[in-house]
Amino acid sequence: MVHVHKFDTVIVGGGGAGLYAALEASKKCKTAVVSKLYPQRSHTGAAQGGIAAALGNLEEDHPDWHAYDTVKGGDYLTDQKAAQVLAEDAVKVVYDLEHRGLAFSRLENGKIAQRRFGGHTNNFGKGPVRRACYAADRTGHMILQTLFQQCVENNVEFFNEFFAMDIIMDGNRAKGVSCYEIRTGDVHVFYAKAIMFATGGYGRVFMVTSNALSGTGDGPALVAKAGLPIQDMEFYQFHPTGIYRMGVLITEGVRGEGGILKNRHGTPFMEEYAPTLLDLAPRDMVSRAISEELLKGNGIRGDKKINDYVHLDARHLGRKLIESRLPDICEFCETYLGIDPSEHPIPVQPTAHYAMGGIPTDIDGRVHDGKRVIEGLYAAGECACVSVHGANRLGTNSLLELVVFGRRTGKHIADYVQGVDSPSGDASGADTVISRISSLRNKKTSKPIGPILQKMKQTMMEQVGVYRTESEMEQAIQTVKSLRDEMGGVVLQDSSSNFNTEVQSYFEAENLLLVAHSIAVSAKNRQESRGAHARSDFPERNDDEWLKHSLVRMKGEIDISYSSVDVSRWEPKPRTY
Numbered sequence: 001m002v003h004v005h006k007f008d009t010v011i012v013g014g015g016g017a018g019l020y021a022a023l024e025a026s027k028k029c030k031t032a033v034v035s036k037l038y039p040q041r042s043h044t045g046a047a048q049g050g051i052a053a054a055l056g057n058l059e060e061d062h063p064d065w066h067a068y069d070t071v072k073g074g075d076y077l078t079d080q081k082a083a084q085v086l087a088e089d090a091v092k093v094v095y096d097l098e099h100r101g102l103a104f105s106r107l108e109n110g111k112i113a114q115r116r117f118g119g120h121t122n123n124f125g126k127g128p129v130r131r132a133c134y135a136a137d138r139t140g141h142m143i144l145q146t147l148f149q150q151c152v153e154n155n156v157e158f159f160n161e162f163f164a165m166d167i168i169m170d171g172n173r174a175k176g177v178s179c180y181e182i183r184t185g186d187v188h189v190f191y192a193k194a195i196m197f198a199t200g201g202y203g204r205v206f207m208v209t210s211n212a213l214s215g216t217g218d219g220p221a222l223v224a225k226a227g228l229p230i231q232d233m234e235f236y237q238f239h240p241t242g243i244y245r246m247g248v249l250i251t252e253g254v255r256g257e258g259g260i261l262k263n264r265h266g267t268p269f270m271e272e273y274a275p276t277l278l279d280l281a282p283r284d285m286v287s288r289a290i291s292e293e294l295l296k297g298n299g300i301r302g303d304k305k306i307n308d309y310v311h312l313d314a315r316h317l318g319r320k321l322i323e324s325r326l327p328d329i330c331e332f333c334e335t336y337l338g339i340d341p342s343e344h345p346i347p348v349q350p351t352a353h354y355a356m357g358g359i360p361t362d363i364d365g366r367v368h369d370g371k372r373v374i375e376g377l378y379a380a381g382e383c384a385c386v387s388v389h390g391a392n393r394l395g396t397n398s399l400l401e402l403v404v405f406g407r408r409t410g411k412h413i414a415d416y417v418q419g420v421d422s423p424s425g426d427a428s429g430a431d432t433v434i435s436r437i438s439s440l441r442n443k444k445t446s447k448p449i450g451p452i453l454q455k456m457k458q459t460m461m462e463q464v465g466v467y468r469t470e471s472e473m474e475q476a477i478q479t480v481k482s483l484r485d486e487m488g489g490v491v492l493q494d495s496s497s498n499f500n501t502e503v504q505s506y507f508e509a510e511n512l513l514l515v516a517h518s519i520a521v522s523a524k525n526r527q528e529s530r531g532a533h534a535r536s537d538f539p540e541r542n543d544d545e546w547l548k549h550s551l552v553r554m555k556g557e558i559d560i561s562y563s564s565v566d567v568s569r570w571e572p573k574p575r576t577y
C-alpha cells in the first residue's frame with residue numbers, strides 16, 4: 001500500500017543534527033522527521049566525552065583559537081570560513097542548549113565544567129586548553145533528550161521506524177523522499193519544499209567500529225544513487241581507543257582527564273610521537289602511533305601485528321574521579337572486559353569512528369555538486385561534509401557540528417520554504433522503491449547477506465584502514481565491486497510484511513557497499529598522506545597537487561572531480577604537536 005504525505009520540510013534522521021534542524025524549522029513551517037530508529041536511539045545518544053566551545057570557564061580561551069585548532073587538526077583541508085562559523089556559533093549554541101535544560105556537569109561556581117580533548121590548544125598551538133563542555137560521559141544522550149523534548153513541544157511530526165530509500169528529484173530540485181515503513185511493509189512518499197538528510201555515519205563499513213548498527217551511510221548512498229557527487233570519502237577517522245577486538249569506544253575524555261597510553265614495556269610512548277600534546281594529539285596521529293608501536297612489537301602480545309593492542313592506563317586518576325566523571329566508562333569496562341579501570345589498564349586498539357566525508361554542503365546546509373546548489377536539498381551532521389573537519393576531525397567537534405549546522409540548516413529551511421511553491425506529486429513517486437522491493441522478493445537464487453558484509457568489513461579494515469597502499473586499495477576495490485555484483489543474487493528468507501527487517505538489511509547492505517566502494521576509490525586516487533589518509537607509498541602531504549576536495553560520482557561510470565579548499569585565513573603549514 002502507498003501513502004502520500006505533504007509537508008513544508010521533511011528531515012530524514014532524528015539524531016542531534018536532524019532534531020536541531022527540526023526544532024528551528026518547526027518554528028515557521030510544517031515539519032516532519034522520518035527516522036529508521038526511534039529518535040532517542042540515534043547514535044548521538046552514544047556520544048560520551050563532550051562538546052567543544054571556547055567558553056573560557058577555567059582558563060582563557062577564544063573562538064579564534066578554536067577555529068585555528070580545527071583547521072590545523074584537519075591538516076588544512078578544512079574550509080576556514082566554515083571552521084570560524086563552527087567556533088563562533090559554538091558559544092551561542094552551548095548556552096542555548098543550557099537554557100533549554102541540558103544538564104551539563106558544573107564547576108563549584110556553577111559554570112559549565114570543561115575538560116581537555118585532543119588537538120584543542122590555547123594561543124594557536126602553545127599548549128592544551130580545557131574547551132570540552134560535558135555532561136559526565138553522557139553528553140550526546142543529554143543533547144538528544146533535550147532536543148527531542150523541545151521538538152515535541154514544537155509539534156514536529158515524527159514518523160518512527162520509517163526507512164528512507166529514494167530521493168525524488170525533479171531536474172535540479174529535490175522534491176520528495178520515499179520510505180519503507182518497517183512495521184507494516186507499506187511505502188510512504190513524502191513531498192516537501194525542502195528535504196534534509198541527517199542520517200549520521202557509516203562506521204559499519206569496517207570490521208572494528210565504535211558505531212551503532214544503524215551507521216550504514218544511507219544518506220550519502222541515496223544522494224550518490226541520485227547521481228550527485230559525495231565529497232572527501234577517503235578521509236575516515238580511526239579513534240585510537242576502542243576496546244580491543246570489540247571496537248566499543250573508550251572516550252578520549254579518559255585521556256582528557258589524564259589517562260595515558262602505554263606499550264608492553266609500560267612506556268608512555270606518545271612522548272616520542274607528539275612531544276607537546278602527548279596523549280592529547282589529534283586522533284589520526286595517536287592512531288598511527290599505536291599502529292607503529294604494534295608493528296614494532298611493542299603491543300601487549302608483542303607479535304608485531306596490527307591486530308595487537310596497547311594499554312590505556314587510568315589507574316593513577318583514582319576511583320573517585322573515574323566514577324564521578326567517567327561513570328559509563330566504568331560500566332563498559334566491567335560489562336565488556338570484567339575489569340575495574342581504577343585497578344587495571346584498559347586494552348585498546350584503533351576503531352573506525354567518524355566519517356569526515358559525505359554529502360557536500362555550504363555553511364547553511366545546502367547540498368551542492370561542487371558547482372551549483374541543488375534546490376530544496378539539505379544535509380547536516382555526520383552524513384554531511386561542510387567541510388569543517390577537513391582530513392581529520394578533532395574530538396568534541398562533531399557534537400558541535402551537529403548542533404551548529406543542524407541549527408543553521410533548520411533556520412535556512414524555515415526561510416527558504418516561505419518563497420517556493422509546494423512540489424506536485426502523487427503515489428507514482430513510490431514506483432522506484434516498490435519495484436526494487438518486488439524484484440528482491442521475486443528472485444530465484446539464494447545467497448545470504450551476512451557473508452557478503454563480513455567480507456566487505458574485513459577487506460576495508462585490512463586494506464583501506466589506518467595505513468594504505470596502492471596495491472591493497474586496488475584489491476579492495478575489486479573485492480567490493482564483486483561483492484556489489486553478488487548482492488544481485490541475494491534472496492530474502494522472510495516473505496512477511498510486518499517487521500520484515502530483512503528488507504531493510506538488504507538495502508542497508510547495498511548502501512554500505514556503495515559507500516565502501518566510494519571510500520576505496522577516492523583513497524586510491526589521492527596520492528599523498530593527509531590527516532586520516534595515511535599512505536605508506538606516498539608518506540608526505542602534497543599541497544601543490546592535493547590541497548583540494550575530491551568529489552566522487554558513483555552512478556554509472558565512476559568519476560572524480562575536485563573543488564578548491566578555502567584557505568583564506570591561515571596558510572597551510574606542516575603539522576607538529
Ligand SMILES: Cc1cc2nc3c(=O)[nH]c(=O)nc-3n(C[C@H](O)[C@H](O)[C@H](O)COP(=O)(O)OP(=O)(O)OC[C@H]3O[C@@H](n4cnc5c(N)ncnc54)[C@H](O)[C@@H]3O)c2cc1C
Pocket residue numbers: 012013014015016017018034035036037038039042043044045046047048049050051052139140162163164165198199200201210211212214218219249251353354380381382383395396397398399400402
Ligand atoms: C560511541 C561514540 C561516541 C562519540 N562521542 C563523541 C563525543 O564525545 N563528542 C563528539 O563531538 N562526537 C562524538 N561522537 C561522534 C558523534 O556522536 C556523531 O558524529 C554524531 O552523533 C552523529 O549525529 P547525527 O545527527 O549526524 O546522526 P545520528 O545521531 O547517527 O542519527 C542518524 C539518524 O538518521 C536516521 N537514519 C539513518 N538512515 C536512515 C534512513 N535510511 N531512513 C530514515 N532514517 C535514517 C537514524 O534513525 C537516526 O535517527 C561519538 C560517536 C560515537 C559512535
